[in-house]
Amino acid sequence: MLETPALQRVLDAHFPNVAMPADIAATIARRRLHDGRSLFVQGQRTQAFYAVVAGEIETRFTGADGTVSVIENVGPPRLFGLAAFAAGQPAEYEAVARGACEVLVFGREAYMRLMDEVPGFARALLAEFARRYDGTLRLLQAARHQGAAERFALALAQLVRERGRRDDAGWIEVTATQAELARLAHLSRQTVNELLQAARAEGRLRLGRGRLWIRC
Structure with missing residues (x-):
């Protein structure tokens, strides 16, 4: 059941x-x-x-x-x-x-x-498709025209929209690996790791195994 x-x-x-x-x-x-x-x-x-x-x-x-x-x-x-x-x-x-x-x-x-x-399911499903399509377009645009930091930020924003869960302390938990984030951002894993470490040093992000927490 x-x-x-x-x-x-x-x-x-x-x-x-x-x-x-x-x-x-x-x-x-x-x-x-x-x-x-x-x-x-x-x-x-x-x-x-x-x-x-x-x-x-x-x-x-x-x-x-x-x-x-x-x-x-x-x-x-x-x-x-x-x-x-x-x-x-x-x-x-x-x-x-x-x-x-x-x-x-x-x-x-x-x-x-x-x-x-x-009632409302079809509209909600259409909105879900639209969010995913919009996120894909943004990442494609970023891959062509924007630098590493902008691509990284857009990829994080997409993951937050799709999977984010906010806790009581104001952090948003996202399940994602560095490899997945690199693919979404069209960046190397080394570049993504450097950007993650920089964001952590600034206090904007926490890292865990297969997940991360973002303060928005």
């Missing part, structure tokens, strides 16, 4: 003010994955979109030359697989468990009922 608090955390993060009827919540499954297990593979037509509620999912794609590139390390309560599922297109990447993890599975029935029966 689905744990309601886990679902509520996902709704609060992505679809605030949207009430989830109990009968629709009952159609959303919770799936556990072992380390290294693929949730779906590149080129597969997915039957659901997902939200991480525990652990971490690595999204990655394999190029024509066999090179594997990590796109993102997805932690709670982040959604993923939305675009391919909503468009009915094959997935552009593979989703693999990094360590033991759990995801919520929003299948076709849940999606259709949420869209058709829950």
Whole structure:
């Protein structure tokens, strides 16, 4: 049976003010994955979109030359697989468990009922897509026209929008690795590390394993 608090955390993060009827919540499954297990593979037509509620999912794609590139390390309560599922297109990447993890599975029935029966869900979903699209455009613009510090700031801002959780002390916790931040900012890991250390020295940022805290 689905744990309601886990679902509520996902709704609060992505679809605030949207009430989830109990009968629709009952159609959303919770799936556990072992380390290294693929949730779906590149080129597969997915039957659901997902939200991480525990652990971490690595999204990655394999190029024509066999090179594997990590796109993102997805932690709670982040959604993923939305675009391919909503468009009915094959997935552009593979989703693999990094360590033991759990995801919520929003299948076709849940999606259709949420869209058709829950006031505000469709608008909230459109806003979620718009935020992601805007963040991607900003990073592409930064990669072409802006310096390292500006790219770094934009990448941090995108992560805060997508995953940030504010605590009582005024810090915003973000789950992200340096490699992921470097990819988002189109910078080397060495440059990102130097910028992170500078921000920490200034008291604007704290670092942890696979996560960071930003004072905004």
